[in-house]
Amino acid sequence: MARKVCVVVTARPSYARIKTALQALNAHPQVELQLVVAASAIIERYGNVASIMEEDGFRVSARVHSLLEGDTLIGTAKSTGIGMSELATVFDHLRPDVVVTVADRYETLATAAAAAYCNVPLAHIQGGEITGSIDEKVRHAVTKLADLHFVSTSRARDYVIRMGEHPDRVFKTGCPSIDIARQVLENPRPGYNPLEEYGGVGPSLDLSKGFIVVMQHPVTTEVDETLENIRETVEAVKCLTVPAIWFWPNVDAGADVVSKLLRTEREHGALNNVHFFRNMRPEDFLYTLLECKCLVGNSSVAIREAAFLGVPTVNIGNRQRYRERGHNVIDVNYDRAAIIDAIEASMANGRYEVDEIYGDGTAGIKIAEILATAPLSIDKHLSYVDQA
Numbered sequence: 001m002a003r004k005v006c007v008v009v010t011a012r013p014s015y016a017r018i019k020t021a022l023q024a025l026n027a028h029p030q031v032e033l034q035l036v037v038a039a040s041a042i043i044e045r046y047g048n049v050a051s052i053m054e055e056d057g058f059r060v061s062a063r064v065h066s067l068l069e070g071d072t073l074i075g076t077a078k079s080t081g082i083g084m085s086e087l088a089t090v091f092d093h094l095r096p097d098v099v100v101t102v103a104d105r106y107e108t109l110a111t112a113a114a115a116a117y118c119n120v121p122l123a124h125i126q127g128g129e130i131t132g133s134i135d136e137k138v139r140h141a142v143t144k145l146a147d148l149h150f151v152s153t154s155r156a157r158d159y160v161i162r163m164g165e166h167p168d169r170v171f172k173t174g175c176p177s178i179d180i181a182r183q184v185l186e187n188p189r190p191g192y193n194p195l196e197e198y199g200g201v202g203p204s205l206d207l208s209k210g211f212i213v214v215m216q217h218p219v220t221t222e223v224d225e226t227l228e229n230i231r232e233t234v235e236a237v238k239c240l241t242v243p244a245i246w247f248w249p250n251v252d253a254g255a256d257v258v259s260k261l262l263r264t265e266r267e268h269g270a271l272n273n274v275h276f277f278r279n280m281r282p283e284d285f286l287y288t289l290l291e292c293k294c295l296v297g298n299s300s301v302a303i304r305e306a307a308f309l310g311v312p313t314v315n316i317g318n319r320q321r322y323r324e325r326g327h328n329v330i331d332v333n334y335d336r337a338a339i340i341d342a343i344e345a346s347m348a349n350g351r352y353e354v355d356e357i358y359g360d361g362t363a364g365i366k367i368a369e370i371l372a373t374a375p376l377s378i379d380k381h382l383s384y385v386d387q388a
Contacts, residue, residue: 005371006034006061006096006120008087009041010107011250013301015049016282017102017125020179020364021371022058030372034094038064039083039107040251047248047279056281062090066110071255073223076106083110091118098123098148098376104131104139105250112145121376123148125367126175128156128163132321134220148374150367152304152358153324173366174359177282181308182361184286185354192287194245195275202266202275205243212237212343213289214246214274216297218254219319226254229334230261233296233316236339237274238265242347244274244296245288294346296339302329307355312346314339326355 005025009015025033035058040046042063050060066083068075083106091099091114099115100123101108115122124146127139143149143160151157152175160170193207194200205211216233218226237244246262249255265271280288286305289295294312295302298319306313307326315331316339330346332338 002030002032003098003372004032004034004094004096005098005100006036006091006094007100008036008038008107008111009049009053009102010037010039010083010111011041011105012047012049012279013250013299014041014102014105015053016177016180016285018100018176019056019282020176021100021125021367022364024364024368025371026058028368028372031368033058034061034096035059036062036064036087036090036094038087038111039067039079043067043251045278046251049279052279052281061094064090066107067251071218071251071253071257073220073253076220076253080106080110083107084114087111087114088118091115091120096120098371100125100371101142101146102126104129104135104142106138108142109138112142116145121148122146123150123371125150126156127151128158128160128170129153129324130159130322131319133319135319136322147376148370150363150370152363155324171366171370173370174356174361174363175304176359176363176367177305178308178356178359179361179364180282181286181305184283184290185309188290189287190291192284192291194277194280194284194288197284198277198280200245200275200277203272205245205273205275207243207245207291210293210347211243211245211291212240212294212296212347213292214244214296215299215301216258216316217249217299217319218252218258219298219317220253222318223254225334226257227261229317230258232334232336233339234261234265234271236336236343237296238270239336239340240273240343242273242293245292246271246274246276248276248278294343296343304358307352307357308359308361310352310354312349312352314342314346324357326352326357328352328355
């Protein structure tokens with residue numbers, strides 16, 4: 001009998017972090033893939049990831065409306081509770097053999113808690129990483145709720161084991177998003193222009209002589225400083241002559257503040273060198289990165305995929321403060337002058353060598369095989385005590 005593997009995707013970045021594993025699971029003869037799409041992943045203004053997944057050939061088993069309107073701290077907390085309640089109902093209906101959750105968002109915590117209290121074994125992708133923000137607390141909490149762990153780096157595996165997880169249940173697979181990055185490197189599309197394929201919003205830009213990409217999300221633990229922090233990046237980008245492609249922020253507390261500032265600046269013609277996008281297919285997003293001269297902001301993409309692609313990166317602020325990183329990253333504070341200097345230095349440096357710090361491009365197949373065959377009993381997980 002095929003093992004029922006239920007994968008929960010809740011946000012725009014989660015799909016890229018799991019796509020190649022989904023493909024491998026869908027093709028595995030011993031697996032029945034159950035795909036649950038929830039929260040912002042089914043909402044149009046956040047890119048409607050569910051529709052992209054269906055266009056890619058996946059069948060959605062359930063859609064879960066769990067996102068409370070309003071990007072606030074209390075909205076985040078309440079959305080977590082709604083997600084836990086709704087996902088418990090879905091798991092009771094689908095009866096999966098194992099649930100898979102990705103990364104460190106509040107929806108991930110809801111997925112993990114619902115599975116754990118339904119006595120469904122839980123697999124977690126991207127545990128053991130240190131960042132310094134609220135995401136780190138969520139990530140570690142999910143680790144303690146999970147039974148199987150698919151980590152990206154050796155340091156992450158060590159941290160998960162030191163948290164008390166049995167070594168036999170902690171697998172260093174790399175990150176599935178690196179699989180897509182490898183595919184992009186091996187099949188380049190020189191001169192790729194996302195404006196022609198996706199449209200977006202903003203002035204028509206000539207990207208032929210180079211452009212930068214901006215991805216800056218609000219930081220939950222700095223929500224009161226969101227406007228001040230994002231304004232420094234906006235002012236820095238306005239001072240540059242190079243065109244910029246700016247991706248809308250994730251649905252986190254403070255996102256409305258970021259969105260309002262960007263709309264105001266755009267409508268007043270202050271960002272005439274910037275074109276905006278909500279979402280792209282994972283492959284097209286990485287083709288865009290591969291073509292850019294520098295990635296700017298605080299997204300983990302700068303640390304993961306950009307390292308593999310060799311894309312020069314300016315990381316702003318504290319959101320990725322403690323995460324393992326490659327040589328492609330320059331760290332700066334929320335200061336427009338420092339941001340401008342770092343962008344110019346990054347563009348002058350040019351492309352870096354491939355860095356496999358987060359994987360070699362084979363994670364999806366590894367994860368699918370383990371999910372299809374690994375013992376799912378939680379006894380060893382619950383009883384393990386480090387005797388060292």
